[in-house]
Amino acid sequence: MTMVPPPKLRKRLRKLSLKLARLGREPSDRQDYTCPLxxxxxxxxxxxGTVAIRLDAACAQCGALERHRHIGLWFRDNAHRTWGDILHFAPERQMRKLLQGLGSSYTTAELLAGVADLALNIEAIDLPDASYDTIMCNHVLEHVDDAKALPELYRILRPGGQAILTFPLIASWPESYENPDVKTEADRHKHFGQSDHVRYFGWDATTRIAAAGFKLTTIVATGQEAVTYGVARGDVIFLCEKG
Ligand SMILES: [Zn+2]
Incomplete structure (x- = not known):
């Protein structure tokens, strides 16, 4: 049986192991990056991370992770677009600053009341049709029934609007991994990487998104972007447009 230290000690041990991981790197392996945020x-x-320490994960200044930097880059490269009224689900602090000044309004949403501007269940969104122009929704769909959430996101977007989605993805899997026998938190962690995840998406995420009515464009992080900005090679942003 594995010995599990109490939470306080575990926190200190995690901090210490990250410090050791940093100090233990070969000087030649260390690299400078630019944070686009x-x-x-x-x-x-x-x-x-779930299965490993990610050595160059977080910006030392704003805390942006690989996926936040990738999204930040995409926004920087698409400054000509208009964003209108923006709704941000499960708003990460690293993304707020970027989104706040971008459109004509910025609203945050969480499932639980009292932690964001709105309390919304993404599977049954309590908003009228065509309420927003831009939706940002990172690492939410792996927690919920996407067959319910995606049509809801489509419904609350105005025509010409866009949803920017990211989620854990195994791009080389044609089919998402879901398993009805996985019911406990411990099993969900083992099978899906986190105790409250309900699947690992495969590339069929593209057909699931299209089935909700969206016109889909995938934005894939390049090798050069990985070197300059420390984004994850091959990371995918799903740009879902409502025609
Ligand atoms: Zn930063």
């Missing part, structure tokens, strides 16, 4: 230039910090 805050402009910081220099080395990034490691973070614990």
């Amino acid at each position: 805050c402009g910081y230039e220099g080395p990034f910090k490691p973070r614990f």
Whole structure:
């Protein structure tokens, strides 16, 4: 049986192991990056992932992770677009600053009341049709029934609007991995990478998104972007447009 230290000690041990991971790197392996969200230039910090420590995960200044930086890059490259009224589900602090000043309004939403501007269940969104122009929704769909959530996102978008979606993806899997026998938190962690995840998406995420009515464009992080901005190679942003 594995010995599990109490939470306080575990927190300190995690901090210490990240420090050791940083110090233990070969100097030649260390690299400076640019953060497209805050402009910081220099080395990034490691973070614990599900199965490994990610050595260059977090911007040392604003805390942006790989996926936030990829989205930040895409926004920077698409500054000519208009964003209108923006709705941000499960709003990450690293993304708020970017989105707040971008459109004509910025609203945040969480499932639980009292933690964001609106309390919304993404599977049954309590908003009229055509309420927003831009929806940002990162790492939410792996927690919920996407067959319910995607049509709801489509419904509340105005024509010409867009939803920007990201979620854990195994792009080389043609089919998403779901398993009706996985019912406990411990099993969900083992099978889906986190105790409250209900699947790993495969590339069929594209057909699931299209089935909700969206015109889909996939934005894939390049090798050069990985070197310059420390984004994850091959990371995918799903740009879902309502015609
Ligand atoms: Zn930053």
